[in-house]
Amino acid sequence: MKQIQFFDTTLRDGEQTIGVNFSIEDKIRIAKQLVNWGVDVIEAGFPVASKNDFKSVRKIGQEITGCKVTGLARCVKKDIDAVSAALGDTPNGQIHVFIATSPIHREAKLHMTKDEVIETIENCVSYAHQKFEHVEFSPEDATRTEWNFLVKAIRTAIFAGADVINIPDTTGYTNPEEISELFDYLKDNIPEFDEVVFSIHCHNDLGMATANALAAIQHGATRVEGTINGIGERAGNTALEEIATTLMVRKDFYQVETNICLTKTFEIAKMVSQKSKMQIPNNKPITGTNAFSHESGIHQDGFLKNHATYEILTPQSVGVAHSSIPLGKLSGSHAVIVKLEEMGYKIDKETTKDIFIKFKAIADNQPIVSDDDLVQIMNEIQGVA
Ligand code: KIV
Numbered sequence: 088m089k090q091i092q093f094f095d096t097t098l099r100d101g102e103q104t105i106g107v108n109f110s111i112e113d114k115i116r117i118a119k120q121l122v123n124w125g126v127d128v129i130e131a132g133f134p135v136a137s138k139n140d141f142k143s144v145r146k147i148g149q150e151i152t153g154c155k156v157t158g159l160a161r162c163v164k165k166d167i168d169a170v171s172a173a174l175g176d177t178p179n180g181q182i183h184v185f186i187a188t189s190p191i192h193r194e195a196k197l198h199m200t201k202d203e204v205i206e207t208i209e210n211c212v213s214y215a216h217q218k219f220e221h222v223e224f225s226p227e228d229a230t231r232t233e234w235n236f237l238v239k240a241i242r243t244a245i246f247a248g249a250d251v252i253n254i255p256d257t258t259g260y261t262n263p264e265e266i267s268e269l270f271d272y273l274k275d276n277i278p279e280f281d282e283v284v285f286s287i288h289c290h291n292d293l294g295m296a297t298a299n300a301l302a303a304i305q306h307g308a309t310r311v312e313g314t315i316n317g318i319g320e321r322a323g324n325t326a327l328e329e330i331a332t333t334l335m336v337r338k339d340f341y342q343v344e345t346n347i348c349l350t351k352t353f354e355i356a357k358m359v360s361q362k363s364k365m366q367i368p369n370n371k372p373i374t375g376t377n378a379f380s381h382e383s384g385i386h387q388d389g390f391l392k393n394h395a396t397y398e399i400l401t402p403q404s405v406g407v408a409h410s411s412i413p414l415g416k417l418s419g420s421h422a423v424i425v426k427l428e429e430m431g432y433k434i435d436k437e438t439t440k441d442i443f444i445k446f447k448a449i450a451d452n453q454p455i456v457s458d459d460d461l462v463q464i465m466n467e468i469q470g471v472a
């Protein structure tokens with residue numbers, strides 16, 4: 088079975104989230120937890136960006152074992168030198184260099200012609216390769232780049248020594264059909280496609296980062312990049328916990344393996360949420376508090392008969408303790424009686440109807456019926472003062 092590498096950029100692209108600034112200690116803790124979770128590569132930061140970024144990349148490179156550690160560099164000598172100073176002498180150090188290739192970036196940002204971009208790629212990738220055995224190259228804004236020029240840029244990087252080619256959907260512009268076609272085109276037009284690792288790096292501006300990354304995996308990517316909880320620039324990056332869980336739940340479809348230890352997913356998500364001071368939204372797939380909660384009577388009844396009616400994975404498989412069936416106005420009598428029995432009450436058929444009438448009267452006026460509310464209902468039913 089094909090192996091998919093996980094490249095985590097929580098500490099680099101994730102830290103580009105407005106308001107997020109991890110301390111060096113937090114970065115080390117997160118990096119250690121990422122290794123426990125099973126990622127293959129950690130992008131530890133952008134060493135040229137600040138003194139602290141340099142220090143944390145260097146410390147992670149020195150302390151973290153069990154996965155590769157990379158640092159980001161623009162196609163600029165001083166950036167490459169900074170990554171080299173941070174990671175060049177570490178056992179697992181690598182480099183990730185990028186330059187934009189799309190017309191809007193070439194013209195408005197870089198003020199470069201196509202030929203100048205190609206020349207820069209050649210020079211910077213070969214310079215990076217003098218310093219590192221493994222070089223990842225990203226044509227930034229790849230999905231808005233002319234496809235024939237993208238091929239030229241990628242082949243230039245491969246000939247200059249890159250062994251990983253990352254395809255960034257920098258602005259979250261693409262969709263799964265287009266990313267599939269793009270990967271098919273790259274496969275058909277890059278004779279060296281199978282000699283290097285093709286990686287996918289998506290942003291979530293239109294809410295398609297997970298779907299786009301999965302489409303790329305189906306069409307030849309063997310590395311996926313993203314962040315924990317999907318944090319990152321603007322609407323964020325691909326949430327790696329969603330990819331890991333999908334590849335496990337739908338192994339029948341994707342037919343790939345990963346090194347991720349799925350039962351540690353909730354632990355890493357909670358840690359990143361706490362250190363980034365960003366709450367996990369209640370309805371976030373996999374790790375949100377509602378992800379394994381069942382609200383309506385029909386769902387609760389089905390779930391109580393067989394959990395698989397409404398759960399496609401167990402909460403325990405991603406490290407969540409248990410499912411929940413909060414009681415509210417849409418709940419049915421089955422869930423109410425099961426809850427009361429769990430609380431130690433013995434309920435006979437005759438009183439079920441009366442209990443449920445009282446339950447509905449309370450539930451209609453508040454979002455959730457608490458255990459205390461249930462005790463009060465039972466006191467009234469049993470005539471306890
Ligand atoms: O989104 C992007 O294009 C990036 C690159 C630096 C890979 O983060």
Ligand code: ZN
Nearest residue numbers: 100255257288
């Ligand atoms: Zn990015």
